Amino acid sequence: MTPELVARHGHVTRPKPGTGIKIHFKDAKGDLIKTIEGNEGDDVLSLAHEHDVDLEGACEGSIACSTCHVILSPEHYDVLEEPGDDENDMLDMAFGLTDTSRLGCQVKLDKKLDGMVCTLPAATRNMFVDGKKPTHH
Template sequence: MLAALRAAQCRRAQCSLQRFATSRRHLHPSVSLRHGNVTRPSPGTGIKIHFRDAKGDLVKTVEANEGDDLLSIAHEYDIDLEGACEGSVACSTCHVILPPEYYDLLPEPDDDENDMLDMAFGLTDTSRLGCQVKLTRELDGMTATLPAATRNMFVDGKKPTHH
């Protein structure tokens, strides 16, 4: 009786293995998207943004669409603006410095942004997080200056732990 039970279990196991081996799994890969879903506007139709380094030298002038944020634009055009938290307002690595006349056109930073800005390197009165600066037509021609350095608490403040 025990031998018959074991034989039945083996047959079921073999059938399961055969079904698994011959079954086809249909996987549907996701479409990969660029960071921030930025699409480049046709030349001459977008909002012009100038990026400068800490010394004031022009890094690049780019065009973007209304509603895009500075961090996504910088990534789209390979400008060295880190964004370690990927725009979730959990770091200050996308800190930019804006001219006062453009800074005043933006909505006030919320508490989360102000908390992260407090940790930014080279903070000024017109500092903002690039991920929070959404472009509007009135910001056409704005210059965003990149600070000389960033503080990445995910890396800089990380202490090794024993496992």
């Protein structure tokens, strides 16, 4: 990438192994899918896509669907700010909603979230019927 493009679009630097904020993705049965590390400010949905975790995100993080619904570990859920009205509206449509459910696109990493578990629900409710799969941007 040319320096000009980096200046216009920025550059994402991933943390060196062992230095980032760890997130553990689990499936609906509680089995570990993958542990990844991100930077402060990264959102769970983008990191899932970057690391090939099967978290849909049909609206690409615009808070217009519930397909990036994740269930967080209670101790980490409690350190996050309350979800806004838009997020709550979308969560109302989420499959398998729990007391610690959030939209992955709205969960921004913070050092207090290190070691957080994000459990993927058994299914999602998606308005897409054409089999569209998420892609990393």
